[in-house]
Amino acid sequence: MEKQEFESFTLCPLDGRYSKIKDALGEYFSEYALVKYRVFVEIQWLKFLIENVECDVLSRFDLQDLPKIESITKEFNYDSFKRIKEIESVTRHDVKAVEYFIDEKVKAFGFDYLQSFVHIGCTSEDINNTSYACMIKYGLKEVWLPKAKEFANIINQWAMDHKDDAMLAHTHGQPATPTTIGKEFKVYAYRFMSSIENIENIQIKAKFNGATGNYSAILTAFPHLDWQVLAKKFVEEYLGLTFNPLTTQIESHDYTCHILDGIRHFNNVLVDFDVDMWLYISMEYFKQIPVKGEVGSSTMPHKVNPIRFENSEANVDMSNNICIALSNKLPKSRMQRDLSDSSSQRNLGLAFGYSLQAINETKDGLEKCVVNKEKLASDLNEKWEVLAEPIQTMLRKYGIPDAYDTLKELTRGKNISKEDIMKFSESLEMLSDIDRQTLIDMTPASYIGLANLLADIHLK
CATH class of the missing domain: 1.10.275.10 (Fumarase/aspartase (N-terminal domain))
Structure with a gap:
């Protein structure tokens, strides 16, 4: 063939x-x-x-x-x-x-x-658990972690590049206190890096203690040697792993579950980002760059679909489901040993692989996106009602007890214009000239708090 x-x-x-x-x-x-x-x-x-x-x-x-x-x-x-x-x-x-x-x-x-x-002096599991530990150690070190870190750094660079690009935020899908593209990307960069750090801190463990974990066979042949010390030396100095001193015939797989759970958490942050990007694209906050020769829809020529983010979601689901299946199975073994983990462990590569594919898909999708600054500005300029928050907060400073209700009456469920906000702000004679002018000069695009500074926070 x-x-x-x-x-x-x-x-x-x-x-x-x-x-x-x-x-x-x-x-x-x-x-x-x-x-x-x-x-x-x-x-x-x-x-x-x-x-x-x-x-x-x-x-x-x-x-x-x-x-x-x-x-x-x-x-x-x-x-x-x-x-x-x-x-x-x-x-x-x-x-x-x-x-x-x-x-x-x-x-x-x-x-x-x-x-x-x-x-x-060995049982098969002495060889298997150390082999899988090496596979996981180097698969993480050489492939998954570098790709995850590369992606986190890309998100971090987006944060710095767009720290001043004001954007109307949405909580519960509704217009909310403005933010910046950069700050929202920085939140994701921080989450990705924290998730990576958690995975890196997990000790990859191994045992080398015989058929039921008591060194019985090797101790019979060499009774005068301290096999607990020697086994630890072998696992840590010759294999580069962390010694697990207490096991049955098998290493308990607990560290493997922690790593799988860590990958699943990274995946979940990734799919959260995918969904946000999908929504931002649908709102036209990002434009997708057409690639010559690519087809978005087989029948609608105008379309550029956010397919990479959708593909990433699908691959996250595959990776997560395998991670969950393995995390549920591997810690459980009948008494001192059964072989049900043997077939399960052979699927470890799929958990890593689908996660890597999801990262690649999101990365490819992001490379086709540019910030649509015109749309950001347009949406901000249509939502002057978001300034109800800083106005009522300023009134609270002056001891106005019904400040919230006053602004609620003025803005809730209404299309508020710039003129409406300025007129109301100018009428607030109880405020100092400086505070009143602060409200008069404020715009939805300028009401971003420390968003641009937060996007500049240094991450490891």
């Missing part, structure tokens, strides 16, 4: 229509990646034992030959993956297939005596 034919039969859009996501994440969340990290963990464990455990068998190994052992990881490629899968077709056990593959490699180097130390 030709490559093009094969691609037309993909089941998941991340493998087909959105294949750039697959290319970005495949190194970290594919079946190939899982097998690669299993090999990495097994080799690191063998290296750890050679460097930290004294026994007659291991003492035969010359430390100068460690690069040969490490090359099994460094030279891992598709042929390595294929060979492991061939072994697995016989063993029907994926982790055991990795062990046998390493046995073959060690033997080929002439280190037959090391074969018995490959996977010694």
Whole structure:
């Protein structure tokens, strides 16, 4: 079958229509990646034992030959993956297939005596939980976090670029106290960055303590060694993860759930932004730049649809639903171990992938938008009634008890003109000349409080 034919039969859009996501994440969340990290963990464990455990068998190994052992990881490629899968077709056990593959490699180097130390003291979950931890760690570090940070910085730049662009705000969908484009974007930039910070602060944990988490097998073979200390050293210094000291056969997956919940929160902020942009575009506060050759509607030639923001919403839903499913499933395991998490974890890449696609869609949508300053000014100039708020507040300063009701009577449900506001402001003889003039000079476009300054707040 030709490559093009094969691609037309993909089941998941991340493998087909959105294949750039697959290319970005495949190194970290594919079946190939899982097998690669299993090999990495097994080799690191063998290296750890050679460097930290004294026994007659291991003492035969010359430390100068460690690069040969490490090359099994460094030279891992598709042929390595294929060979492991061939072994697995016989063993029907994926982790055991990795062990046998390493046995073959060690033997080929002439280190037959090391074969018995490959996977010694381990249960499959020692290898799996550390492998998935590495996948999540580097998938976050190398792909998702950089993309999320890039997007947050784009939003922050919009905030600074448009800090002085006054806009009629809308609360409950109704005209409200004016703001600026920049300040509203700054709110999102802050939310995105806070969400990213929360995810970065989550410790990616791993365990390496045997079949039911008690070090029983390795302690039997080496009873005089402190395996709690050694396991912590292995997990943290050789794998770069955070040690979990108390587990059953499995690492509890709690940190994974925290990360998934963090991604889901970022996604929810993103879809909140998508919806706002969709509404602002419908109100013509933003114009979409037509791209030559693009079609907005198959029947209405004039249309430029906000499809990128809509696509982002759809991909957020996919990512969030997978995050929720995994967060609900992974913390639960019957007694000391069941395998229901095995199939679930293989979908981690989808949670990350659909989130990345959502970010890409929103970013692409934003690149086609420009602020429609004429429409912003026009809407502000039609809503002089929003100045009822500062006027009644000024009257309260002077002890006027019915200030709110007075302005309510003047403005509520009415189309108020500039002249109406100026006439009322000029009639307020109880105010000082300065305060009265402040109200007379005020316009909806100037009534933005500290919005432009808030848009300038420095974010990490």
